[in-house]
Amino acid sequence: MPTRFELHGITFSGPTYKVGLMLSLAGEAFDYVHLDMMAGAHKQPAHMARQRYGQVPLLIDKSNGRHLCQSAAILEYLSDTLGKFGGSTLDERLQAREWLYWDFDRLAAPIYRARTIKLGIRQAPPEVLEDCTKGGQAALKVLDAHLAGRDWLVGEGSPSPISTSMAS
Numbered sequence: 001m002p003t004r005f006e007l008h009g010i011t012f013s014g015p016t017y018k019v020g021l022m023l024s025l026a027g028e029a030f031d032y033v034h035l036d037m038m039a040g041a042h043k044q045p046a047h048m049a050r051q052r053y054g055q056v057p058l059l060i061d062k063s064n065g066r067h068l069c070q071s072a073a074i075l076e077y078l079s080d081t082l083g084k085f086g087g088s089t090l091d092e093r094l095q096a097r098e099w100l101y102w103d104f105d106r107l108a109a110p111i112y113r114a115r116t117i118k119l120g121i122r123q124a125p126p127e128v129l130e131d132c133t134k135g136g137q138a139a140l141k142v143l144d145a146h147l148a149g150r151d152w153l154v155g156e157g158s159p160s161p162i163s164t165s166m167a168s
């Protein structure tokens with residue numbers, strides 16, 4: 001059966017993983033296209049024309065030709081169009097958005113940086129690695145504290161289709 005979505009990324013990319021995970025949890029089959037970033041494929045005109053930042057992930061919605069970038073914005077788009085994980089009230093929706101912004105500000109950034117330094121993808125002095133590690137640990141503590149006694153960051157995890165003009 002033809003799939004609606006095509007995800008372009010690399011396997012060790014957290015943002016790519018986030019989008020693939022959301023598609024999987026939503027039960028949406030998708031095609032995955034590996035981008036050879038070592039060879040600079042992400043900076044080639046063909047990719048840049050569809051992903052203005054020259055990064056991964058890139059998600060193509062073949063049902064309407066949209067090219068989507070920035071993982072948090074993609075998650076919101078998927079939630080809007082698939083009607084899943086969007087929260088059942090405006091407050092839940094706002095809280096989910098808050099966590100998405102917070103994620104890239106406080107959680108993902110230091111953890112991804114520490115990981116690329118440890119993997120040797122990025123060079124940095126030891127104090128930078130230490131700083132990133134501390135930042136990541138502090139953010140994980142915030143997550144742990146919020147999740148104490150609950151299974152979901154927002155809401156109770158019950159199916160909560162949203163109704164927007166974008167929902168299909």
Ligand SMILES: N[C@@H](CCC(=O)N[C@@H](CS)C(=O)NCC(=O)O)C(=O)O
Nearest residue numbers: 013014015054055056057070071072
């Ligand atoms: N804020 C972006 C970050 C994407 C990102 O940092 N992607 C990395 C791979 S994990 C990338 O493409 N790096 C290459 C570059 O920035 O030139 C998102 O959430 O999609």
